[in-house]
Amino acid sequence: MSDAIVTWVDGQRAASVPTDDRGLQYGDGLFETILLRGGKARFLEAHLSRLASGCTRLAIPFRGESELRAEIAAAAAQAPHLAVLKVIVTRGSATRRGYAPDGEAPRRVVSLYETAALAAELRAGVELVFATGTVAEHPGLGGLKHLSRLENVWAMGEARAAGAFDALLRMASEQLVSGAMTNFFMVRAGKVLTPPVDRAGVAGIMRQVVLRECSALGIVAIEQSLRAHDLATADEAFVTNARIGVVPVRRVGEHAFHMNTLARRLADHVEALDA
Amino acid sequence: MSDAIVTWVDGQRAASVPTDDRGLQYGDGLFETILLRGGKARFLEAHLSRLASGCTRLAIPFRGESELRAEIAAAAAQAPHLAVLKVIVTRGSATRRGYAPDGEAPRRVVSLYETAALAAELRAGVELVFATGTVAEHPGLGGLKHLSRLENVWAMGEARAAGAFDALLRMASEQLVSGAMTNFFMVRAGKVLTPPVDRAGVAGIMRQVVLRECSALGIVAIEQSLRAHDLATADEAFVTNARIGVVPVRRVGEHAFHMNTLARRLADHVEALDA
Numbered sequence: 001m002s003d004a005i006v007t008w009v010d011g012q013r014a015a016s017v018p019t020d021d022r023g024l025q026y027g028d029g030l031f032e033t034i035l036l037r038g039g040k041a042r043f044l045e046a047h048l049s050r051l052a053s054g055c056t057r058l059a060i061p062f063r064g065e066s067e068l069r070a071e072i073a074a075a076a077a078q079a080p081h082l083a084v085l086k087v088i089v090t091r092g093s094a095t096r097r098g099y100a101p102d103g104e105a106p107r108r109v110v111s112l113y114e115t116a117a118l119a120a121e122l123r124a125g126v127e128l129v130f131a132t133g134t135v136a137e138h139p140g141l142g143g144l145k146h147l148s149r150l151e152n153v154w155a156m157g158e159a160r161a162a163g164a165f166d167a168l169l170r171m172a173s174e175q176l177v178s179g180a181m182t183n184f185f186m187v188r189a190g191k192v193l194t195p196p197v198d199r200a201g202v203a204g205i206m207r208q209v210v211l212r213e214c215s216a217l218g219i220v221a222i223e224q225s226l227r228a229h230d231l232a233t234a235d236e237a238f239v240t241n242a243r244i245g246v247v248p249v250r251r252v253g254e255h256a257f258h259m260n261t262l263a264r265r266l267a268d269h270v271e272a273l274d275a
Numbered sequence: 276m277s278d279a280i281v282t283w284v285d286g287q288r289a290a291s292v293p294t295d296d297r298g299l300q301y302g303d304g305l306f307e308t309i310l311l312r313g314g315k316a317r318f319l320e321a322h323l324s325r326l327a328s329g330c331t332r333l334a335i336p337f338r339g340e341s342e343l344r345a346e347i348a349a350a351a352a353q354a355p356h357l358a359v360l361k362v363i364v365t366r367g368s369a370t371r372r373g374y375a376p377d378g379e380a381p382r383r384v385v386s387l388y389e390t391a392a393l394a395a396e397l398r399a400g401v402e403l404v405f406a407t408g409t410v411a412e413h414p415g416l417g418g419l420k421h422l423s424r425l426e427n428v429w430a431m432g433e434a435r436a437a438g439a440f441d442a443l444l445r446m447a448s449e450q451l452v453s454g455a456m457t458n459f460f461m462v463r464a465g466k467v468l469t470p471p472v473d474r475a476g477v478a479g480i481m482r483q484v485v486l487r488e489c490s491a492l493g494i495v496a497i498e499q500s501l502r503a504h505d506l507a508t509a510d511e512a513f514v515t516n517a518r519i520g521v522v523p524v525r526r527v528g529e530h531a532f533h534m535n536t537l538a539r540r541l542a543d544h545v546e547a548l549d550a
Contacts, residue, residue, distance in 0.1 A: 003371075007294050016291035017299060019282050019384050024292060024363070026424040027302030059432070084372065088299070096278075097359065097388060099424065099431035099456055109294050113372060133413030137447050140408050140429050148423035149301040149374060154415050156374035157334070172412050172447035181374055 006078065007111040008071050010064070021107055023090030026099060027148030029107075030054040032205075035242050036083040036112075039076050043242065043275055046205045051089060054144050055106070060091050062106045075112040084113045084243060090147070118244055123267065125250030125260055126165035126239070128179060130228065131155035134172045135200050143203035155180035166239060168228075168252060171200050176226045182239035182247075183207035186231065187262050192221040193230075206240040206270070213269055219262070231255040238263035245270050280353070282386040283346050285339070296382055298365030301374060302423030304382075305329040307480075310390075310517050311358040314351050318517065318550055321480045326364060329419050330381070335366050337381045350387040359388045359518060365422070393519055398542065400525030400535055401440035401514070403454060405503065406430035409447045410475050418478035430455035441514060443527060446475050451501045457514035457522075458482035461506065462537050467496040468505075481515040481545070488544055494537070506530040513538035520545050 007015045022028035032051050035042045048065060055062040068087065075085050092104035135151050151169070159167040159180065166179035178184050178201040185194045185207075192214050197203045214221035231237070236259045237249035246267035248260035282290045297303035307322045316322075323340060330337040343362065350360050367379040410426050426444070434442040434455065441454035453459050453476040460469045460482075467489050472478045489496035506512070511534045512524035521542035523535035 004295065009294065015295070016293050018291050019284065019363075019386060020279065020290070021299065022428075024296065024299045024365075024384075024422070025306075026428050027422055028425055028428050031300075058429075086372070088294075090299075097361070097390075099427045100435045101428065101432060109299075111294060115372075133415050134411050134447075135413075136409050136411035136426060138408030138410075138426065138429075141425060146425050147299070147302055148425035150303055150416060150421050150423035151411060151413065152374045153297075153301050153303050153376065154333075154413075157376060160375045172409075 003113055005112045005114060006075065007109065009109050010107055011067050011071065017107060017109065018093050020093045021090050022092060022094050022104060023088060023107070023147050025094060027146065029060070029088060029090030029147045030058065030145055031147060032087040032145065033242050034072070034085040034087065036076055036079045036085055038081055039079060041072050041076055041085065043205050043209060044072065046208060050145065050203065050205065051087065054146070055089060057140070057144060058146070059101065060089065060106050062089050064106070064108045068108060068110065071110045075110065079112060080114045082115050082117060084115045086111045086113065088147070115243070122244070122247050123264065125248040125257070127251040128239070128249055129159055129162045129164040129167050130253050131158055131167035131169050131180065135169045135177055137171045137173065137199045139199055142199040143197045143201065145202045152180040169201065170228070174227050176228065177201040179239050182241045182244070185210065185238050185240065186226065186234035187236035188234050190220070192219055192262070193224045193226060194221070195226050196223045204240060205242050206245060209270060210240055210246060210266060213266065217269065235259050236261070236263050238266070278388055280387040280389060281350065282384065284384050285382060286342050286346065292382060292384065293368050295368045296365050297367060297369050297379060298363060298382070298422050300369060302421065304335070304363060304365030304422040305333065305420055306422060307362040307420065308517050309347070309360040309362065311351055311354045311360055313356055314354060316347050316351055316360065318480050318484060319347065321483060325420065325478065325480060326362065329421070330364060332415070332419060333366070333421070334376065335364065335381050337364050339381070339383050343383060343385065346385045350385065354387060355389045357390050357392060359390045361386045361388065363422070390518070397519070397522050398539065400523040400532070402526040403514070403524055404434055404437045404439040404442050405528050406433055406442035406444050406455065410444045410452055412446045412448065412474045414474055417474040418472045418476065420477045427455040444476065445503070449502050451503065452476040454514050457516045457519070460485065460513050460515065461501065461509035462511035463509050465495070467494055467537070468499045468501060469496070470501050471498045479515060480517050481520060484545060485515055485521060485541060488541065492544065510534050511536070511538050513541070
């Protein structure tokens with residue numbers, strides 16, 4: 001992305017990776033998208049913890065956390081008021097051809113981008129569509145923010161073609177998973193519901209923050225299997241990610257939501273957190 | 276992969292790509308694995324045709340086919356007797372952050388690797404396991420040899436852990452798809468059956484060659500939905516890819532196959548093709 005302020009590859013100022021990197025070859029790696037606000041990396045520990053856990057699950061022997069922390073601090077020191085830090089950890093340069101991992105040394109890519117404040121009209125609510133196709137049900141990969149994201153690319157292309165903000169992903173079982181770039185929540189009778197992400201989708205940091213803050217605010221928040229027809233019973237819906245925080249949804253396909261009271265309350269609450 | 280004889284990136288001798296390449300960022304691209312034998316790229320037109328078709332389906336405006344042909348010719352001219360050419364076409368450097376494509380200019384990576392003759396013991400038959408997890412049913416992406424291959428990486432890890440050659444992938448519907456690095460066939464009462472690849476898996480070039488050559492040899496070959504229990508009714512099974520050709524399977528999980536007559540006939544036939 002032409003607008004990166006700075007990029008480090010394994011600690012060196014650089015803007016390229018070897019063509020034999022398994023991130024490029026096979027989407028074999030993980031990433032984090034961290035919002036920097038006023039020189040502070042929001043929810044940094046949660047991001048680093050998810051990254052470490054993802055590496056463990058994929059058996060990527062990532063040992064660069066202290067170097068990564070130093071790079072994040074260096075980036076934060078030179079970041080504009082609002083910025084996004086993208087951290088990629090790949091399995092590294094392949095030591096032989098073929099899908100099977102083979103004891104590679106992980107590679108770390110850190111890039112800093114300026115970003116703009118959220119457009120004010122998003123607070124009024126966004127529209128979603130349903131993505132065609134389904135996403136895989138895979139306990140090994142479910143929840144991971146991995147690099148094999150072509151399903152998300154495809155779904156975001158569908159969302160854009162429909163003039164929508166995001167596209168809701170489903171498994172073959174018809175269970176809702178998430179948006180292509182967000183996690184999805186609905187509100188029913190004052191309770192906040194969101195699909196589990198243990199078998200598909202990404203376990204978003206902002207999703208985790210919202211679940212935790214609901215608890216702190218005395219709002220019941222539950223992970224629960226949801227299907228498209230459940231939207232008919234929802235009073236509100238909203239989507240989340242680390243970049244946008246909480247954004248109300250005013251329509252998903254045929255389902256319109258005329259309230260966003262709780263979504264806006266949570267949006268304001270999360271925005272105001274000193275984290 | 277440390278053993279690439281030569282790599283070109285968009286026609287330049289180079290061995291790196293920008294970190295903003297969407298192939299790395301999102302697995303947003305396609306690849307071909309072409310076997311070079313005696314200085315000839317086997318089934319080249321089929322590979323180039325699949326690549327072009329995949330780019331069209333992903334709306335990647337790839338225009339570099341004549342340059343790619345020249346690179347393949349240059350690689351073939353310096354290749355050892357047996358070599359593998361890996362061609363990657365990504366959507367290119369992202370013009371902005373986010374999954375949605377945004378009019379990027381595609382990038383082409385061509386790498387040449389020496390490879391060894393197939394181990395003789397493979398002709399006696401290989402063992403497969405069933406991969407855990409499922410792969411997505413997605414008409415937009417089904418059949419594409421795209422770069423988002425973490426499911427295959429995971430499954431090959433499972434295969435290797437079990438001492439198996441490959442792992443069979445299934446959709447949530449229980450329908451068989453393919454191996455993680457091969458296409459899968461079974462033989463029942465003299466008929467060759469293979470799962471369709473329009474909703475998942477990769478439409479392999481060797482799969483296409485086998486279907487075509489069966490027809491030429493008067494062998495009935497059918498694309499047909501298959502489930503694990505269908506293996507109990509099979510006389511033979513085999514797997515294919517461009518690198519290995521046709522390789523008999525002697526066991527898939529509990530199912531043992533004691534014959535490989537037709538598989539070996541097809542293996543010999545395909546090996547002998549002047550293509």
